[in-house]
Amino acid sequence: MSSPAVQIRSRGSRVASAAVEKARLSVVPRARTRAPKVPFVTLVSLLLVGGVVGLVLFNTSMQQASFAATSLEEQATNLAAREQTLQMELEDLRNPQRVAAEAQAMGMVVPRAPTFLGLDGRVLGEKMPALPEDTLNLTPAPPIKPKILAPTPTIVKVMAEPAPAGKKKKAQGTQGRKRR
């Protein structure tokens, strides 16, 4: 403490010394503001927990949606397949061949020519009875099959008379066929 400054100061007026005493620098005490910790911690942990839980929930719901999408897609495919099956059934029922066969079974015949009844009572066209002769043959000849499916039958003619001695049966058979 025996610094020259102090010595100079001590030589000064008492007032000044008092003022200096007053003005003496000292470390400012640390301001200890005691902000309440609890709300902040709560907020942060709430945000954290909320975020994590939200993320998990969001993910779960996405997964759930994915499951639902998959099962709905499957359902849609099944329904589409079913619709097509029904459509096919409908087309089968609509097949002119089937309709005609059923009509013919009921005794109906396609007329040779139509007759028209006008609104004035006039009949246009020649009145023709529908005759059984007019019945259309509904079963067309089966389509001709290709050779590979309907090969020409191999016909082997067997000779009736016994084979002469000294000649083999097989040889005679081919000879007989050749002659034909």
Place this chain on the structure above:
Amino acid sequence: MSSTATRKAASRPQDARRGAPAFRLRFGLIVIAMVLSFFGARLVQLQGIDPNSYAEMAAAESVETRILPAERGDILDRNGLPLADSVRGKMVVADPVMTADDAPELATLLSQRLDVDYFEALARLREGGSQFEYIARRVPSTIATDLVAELAEAGYEGITLRDDPIRSYPADDVGANLLGFIGTDEPLYGFERTFDRQLSGTDGTARFTVGGGNRIPLGENTLVPPKNGAPLTTTVDMDLQWFTQRVLAQTLQQYKALSGVAIVMDSRTGEVMALADAPTFDANKALESEKDDLGSRAISDAYEPGSVEKVLTAAALIDAGKVTPRTKLRIPPSLPRQDRVIGDWFDHGNIKLTMAGVIAKSSNIGTVLAADAFTPLELVGYLQKFGLGQRTDMGLPGESAGILTPGDVMTSQTKDRVAFGQSVSVNAVQMAAAVNTIANGGVRISPSIIKGSATTEDGTVVGTDVATETRVVSEQAARQTARMMERVVDPEAGVAPGAQVPGYLVAGKTGTAQRVSPTCGCYDGSTTVSFGGFAPADDPRFTVYVVVHKPQVDGGGGSIAGPAFSRIMGYALSRYRVPPTDGKPSRLPVEW
């Protein structure tokens, strides 16, 4: 306290080395550098050398790529009914590595549920060295998924399904020769082949990450949607087509004929409403039929039309002012011309026929005499305008243009024969369109079978939108020719009373021509009989043309093709509610 001190003192020399910060730092750096350089090398290996194969390996673990097959466009009739449609189907595929052990049980089940052979299935399930074997193709989706569910329940593995659309032809053989069919992998014949580009569409793909059978929501997910094929609408009427086919088949059966064609055409628009070929085939079982029957003979077969062609000659002569229906002709029993004698189908002495009589009785000699007014060039000019010798290009593959000798090189002998329908060959559609020219008041409409327009495989645009009209003969010439044709079906004057449709005015013409044998290139004694005509004659709505090749029972165009014409025409008129007209029947004299 003292013991620790001594221990510290004892270990001091070691600690000094270990504790040296510089050494520790260097050692740590080397370790870290080594580890990092391993990482770096691995990184270069993964990313630099062959990144794709690793990416694929990773993707194979979880990313699934699925081909989304485009649905093939339907082929529709003029009323929108499907003649050919596509149904979702599956192919059943086996992985023999997994199925070999349970092969007999699986084969039993498969042969019961699907239409497959037990032994064939067994062999495929046991195929060595393969992981992919077809068991069945084109199985309806519902059946296939049921089967796989059943197999999974029973605990079998190795049978999977893949998309494999089915082409179905709901009316079996109706229009089969026009439609063609789908072979194992590609379209064959008919519209299926010609318009494949329009019908087939483009497949799409879906790529997504899968976990436990479900898509992972945030994983890879790309979708290229398939472009479905566009439908093709034809001008064919399914019911009329069916009726025409049945009548034609019945005629063929009755007269034991080789083959036949019947065409119904809308007279006003040139739309082909029915085109029947016989023998035909079932498009759903196409491969069980003879190959020759799969195409359309109406388009691919060229034949000599015979006397039906006389109406074209007659119309041309009237148009050129060379004859009228009342022109008087003296018909000798036979007509010697340069290289051969021309005769008639019926024996007669010297008779006197009018031009109408020549048509009604179908006299070759009369036609040749009348056609003497024409040079070959003039006659061929008219026939070309009628469309002979040129392809119709309707959109059916394999068309034959027929043969019409050009006028400038035609000899007068050939011209004589061409005048009554010999030495000229046509396809059935050409001839129907030519007869339709008379029905349509002398204007030829190019025939069409596609509604709207469509592009064929060789890039030609065809269809009703691009149909062309050309005047061939004057309206009056066409009317007069139609009047003459009415006499053909007259029970007294004509040769084809069987072609009459009760209550209607019918105009038509018979044809009986010798057939050229394809093997010898000569006339082989068999005939082609035909009948072409239209009704109602004074306001034509339909043109019907029936051709029967090589009937084995005696008869001509009037007796064989005539009744078929009558039935088809009667049905068409009834189906489209065309009432009989009030017109007076033709009273043109046939003799003088």
